[in-house]
Amino acid sequence: MKISEKLKQAHAGPNPPPATFSFEFFVPKTSQGVQNLYDRMDRMYDLNPIFIDITWNAGGRSSSLTNEMVYTAQSTLGLETCMHLTCTNMPVSYLEEALDKAYKAGCQNILALRGDPPLDGSESTGDFRYAKDLIAYIRKNYGDHFNIGIAAYPEGHPEEEDDEKLLQYLKEKTDAGADFIITQMFYDVDNFIAWCRRIRDYGINIPIIPGIMPISTYSAFIRRAKWSEVAVPQHFLDALDPIKEDDYAVREIGSQLVAELCQKLIDSGFVNHLHFYTMNLERSTIMLLERLNLIECVKDNEAVGEDLPWRKSLHPNRSKEQIRPIFWQNRKYSYISRTSGWDEFPNGRWGDSRSPAFGDIDLSASQLLRQSPKRALELWGCPQELKDLANIVISYLKNEVKALPWSDGPIGTDTDVLKDSLIKLNENGFITLNSQPALSAVRSNDQVYGWGPKNGFVYQKQYLEFLVHKNVAPQLLKAVESHNNADPTGLITFYLVDKEGNLTTNSKDDDINAVTWGVFPGEEILQPTIVEKVSFLAWKDEVFSLIDEWVTIFHSKAISELVEQSKIETLSRFLTDFGNDYVLCNLVNNDFTSDNNVMFQLLNSLSGPSN
Template identity: 60%
Template sequence: MKITDKLAQAHKDDKAAASFSFEFFTPKTSQGVQNLYDRMDRMYHLNPLFIDITWNAGGRLSTLTSEMVHTTSTVLGLETCMHLTCTNMPLQLIDDALQKAYLSGCQNILALRGDPPLDGSESTGDFKYAKDLIRHIRAKFGNHFCIGVAGYPEGHPEEPDHAKTLSYLKQKQDEGADFVVTQLFYDVDNFIDWCARCRGAGITLPIIPGIMPISNYNAFLRRAKWNNVAVPQSFIDRLAPIKEDDSRVREEGCLLMAELCQTLLDSKHVNHLHFYTMNLEKSTTMLLDSLHLVSNQTKQDYECENSKPWRKSLNPSRELENVRPIFWKNRKFSYIQRTNNWDEFPNGRWGDSRSPAFGSLDMFEHNIIRHSPTKILQLWDRPTNSHELGELIVRYLNNEIHCLPWSDTQATEEIDTIKPDLVQLNMNGVITINSQPKINGVKSTDHVFGWGPTNGYVYQKQYLEFLLPKTKLAKLVSQITAVNEENGYDTLNYFVTDAESNKLSETNVTDLSDVNAVTWGCFPGREIAQPTIVEKVSFLAWKDELYLILKKWSNVLLASSSDEEGEPDEANRLRDLKSSNFIQSLIKDYVLVNIVDNDYIQPSDTIFHILKNL
């Protein structure tokens, strides 16, 4: 959706709380990119109206901006605005970036001139000014893109005449710009006066102030100097005495910027705040809390309408997607990548409309785990047996670590009712991979389980996926059979497979074309929605992925044990080797099992009961 449309929708009620957005810049390392995606994923829950991603011209960094825009729109479901500069930019590179943004579903561009050459020479690009870039975007894409431009409340460093700076902004409006995002500032009175001067100059675009949180005294002064912005004496008076204490500077800086933001909002010149996060989280969230925007920010009806148990993609090629296999519940990056080339998506019943295959694992084997080898060792250390691996998973369940090799996302409140059972299983050698508790008719507005339109009810079957020693499989199947015979129907359905097989080795599902909906919702005046399912083809595709994850983890440990650089001591080398061998044993000696409890009404946890008796 266009930013101007989102602004209008968010503020159609004059009493609505202020909206806000975040800016992120492209990191310099692959691990930095993955860490930033995780941070964006967390900050998604703050409900920003949009995010924007800066442009870095030249080399891979220029393509990285496009890659990140695709990921934030398609995988993370974040409304994204892409920065695009034109200084020293050949036309082909500009057009390629615009086309990639278009195909990703991005509808917002921040059109910028960019920094001039450092040697003082003239730009060699096809466009000299931002207005030229705006004109080109309009000529090539019409009104598809909502175009933002930069504003300078304290004047442009290359133009001392403030009247001319305003006239240049008016020219960008006349060429087709839709909104203004301003440079950072600290003099709130000057900003309010500048807004009035903009209106007097005929500039009618929405003005979005750029807000830079304060986290460190020296960085605060440095950024002000870089951007040629004035620092009021009141800021210095309150921050200088505590400049050596970063924690106190962050707290006092939060108060100062909260006062600035509140003055802006009270002035009625703005109703939206744009935060320059510097790819950090704490200072921005502190400021939002101080302004009471997190708790007061309510989702608009169209956002609630689009919410699912999984994050809705904004890519137009996936707009009809309304069901996914539960196996990728915590692996949305790989699921999107593996289905990226599908020409159609399941319509809610999965069967006949399913595309023919998931993408090959070969295409992303090198990053099957979204972390560098060093980060992998930092996160998960070196488990050498099932008990140590169980302890690692328990740490994840308790949110002491934020991810596992097969789970990119943090454990949520959803598991609280079954957490004691999950802990017990992992400490007893059953390695849990994915789970959900049963729920029966919870309101769709419930803060833990709710999704979809209001005034509805949602349901879940209990689901558990786990790695089990092959020696225990026969007893598990026997116990499942006994439960089903006692109940007179297949209360429990299960799939079993192993690393070497390309088919199910055990199951009690008689018709393997059947789909088992494990999450569904009932809403007024609508068909029943079934957004997550269990079925054979996708389970086998997921099985290959999981065992490849384990293989990659084992290889990282093996490489660490044989790495001569740094000369690791013998004890550490042997532990690395032992850990690698243990992870390999999960591939050779364990089966992957999932069980669905079809009785979502009875409160008993049948799945956990039978597993505890193995």
């Protein structure tokens, strides 16, 4: 969706927030840095930004990684994304390739920039010299598909001292087809407001989005102000200079000063949206949003909300997608990748338009396991036996470990009601992978479980997924059968499969079990999360491949320099045996009104060599 349309929508309701906001991120230099940034972007999604933008490489150098990050932000993270694009030293073929990739990713927003001049002071060798030329090119070739943003400099530009000429250049870019303005950072709010008056008087009427730079440390604050050649008001220096050696105090006082700046902007009437230069960090930006009370204001805005219980992709091919298997609930990057080749996506019933197969896992270790070897070691150590692995999962359940091989990010609050029971399962030899509690007629606006349109009700069947020793499996099947015979109204269905694909289940071959659904006024019942055989078998391949990859990364040079060889060999034997001796199982309690303890009691009653 276009930024200008999103802004209009967000501020058109009866109780619009005083301001909406967005975040800028730059492309990291390392692959692990990229994965870490995706995790940060994922967390900051929950703040409900109107959009994010991703920078192009300085000096106009081609950057395929920018396009890759735009694709991931749109397709996997569901974040409306604006791509920076510079024309300095860029041949038209590079620009066209970048625009085509953005177009195919569903990106509808471009920040068109001239870019930094060549470092040696020579003339640009690109096909375009100015941002207005790039804007005209985009409009000629893509019509109205892209919303185009432009940069502006409220305190002047180092290459042009004449303020009148800067206004003229801004007007030329607007007339060429620009839709909104994002400004350079600044700290002199009075000057900024006066500048807003000047550009309005000049006949420039597109939205003005101020670029806000949070203050994290004193040295960074001074360095960025000097680099950008912006004025620092004396009261900023008076407040920060005495505490410049105390980073915590600088962040606290700095957030107060910048929050006051933002409030003046909002009160001026020229601004209803703030764009934060995050520098790929989150704490300083969040402190500002909290001081301005914008997080809650935006959250309460009806224009912002989740249509489904999982993160909806913004890729154009997935626009009608309404159903996903629960198995990839914590592995969305993998799910998007494995289904990217589908021609159509389920939008009513899972079987209606499903493509015939999930993509094969042909990813390298670094792609399948999202952590680098060193990061994996930091997170999970070097487990030597089942108890070590169970303790890693227990630490994850306690939110002490932020990811697992089969979970991309921290555990959510929706499993809090199951936490103690899940911990006990792991202590008893079950390695839990995924779960959800039973829900019956929970309001769709519930802060933890709610999703979908207002005035609706959402439901869930309890779901448990775990790895269990194959010698315990017969007891498990017998216990499920006994439960179902004793209480057929609370039927428990299961799928159990080993690494080789030998499957046991009490479901029919073509059963599709909706484990999440919602009832909303004037709409058909939505069933966005399901359990079924074909996708479970595809997920099985991924789970056991993840275990194999875990073994593989411990034989990398990066790990061998940090861990004793004997420990690496023990880990290798343990995880290899674990993958061979354990089976993957999921249970669904189809009585969504029953107590969440039923399946836990059933599992904890089992005994065996590993339980």
